[in-house]
Amino acid sequence: HIETKQLQLNKIDFNPLELLSGLYEDFNNKKQLIDKEHIQLILQKPEYSDIQIQNDYTRINEIFTILLDNAFKFTKKGWVEFGYTLETNGINFYVKDSGIGIPLDKQQIIFKSFAQADKSIRQVFGGLGVGLSIVLGLVNILDGEISINSEVNRGTEITFSLPFDTAIQEKKPYNLAK
Secondary structure, eight states, X not given: OOOGGGOOOOOEEEOHHHHHHHHHHHHHHHHHHTTOTXXXXXXXXXXXXXXXXXXXXXXXXXXXXXXXXXXXXXOSSSEEEXXXXXXXXXXXXXXXXXXXXXXXXXXXXXXXXXXXXXXXXXXXXXXXXXXXXXXXXXXXXXXXXXXXXEETTTEEEEEEEEEOSSOOEEOOOOOOOO
16 A cells, blocks of 8 residues: 655646646547447536646546546446536546446445555445545645545546645736737
């Protein structure tokens, strides 16, 4: 099990939509390999897309990759959607799906077992536990919070919120009137 406290953060300025667009392309290509072409992948374009945030691009990419992998794994039909919304003090990233859902008692186990990714999770979710404990560890070192909202047979939404280290720099549109 990885000791997340030892991970080094590498914070850079980047546009979150560019990160998500890259994931969208990757997963659209991956759908064929994992036999999920019938699942619709939706990247919800946010209201504010022309922004820069300062955070660890690689770690956020890793979190999304695990969450999207899980969403596809547990969705037999329907869709997987992801995106972000902006709050005054941070950014909320999310992945939601129309998959099998997670019963409430199991949702508690997922968060409790973060430290040890215990066997009960692996038995229930076949590999999901390890991925989610890594997600929890990464969200923790990014000083974020994670929440899960799931209904059996209706789907799951996992949201992770990260604080803004610096004020968002909104890119100014170029003046095209010459």
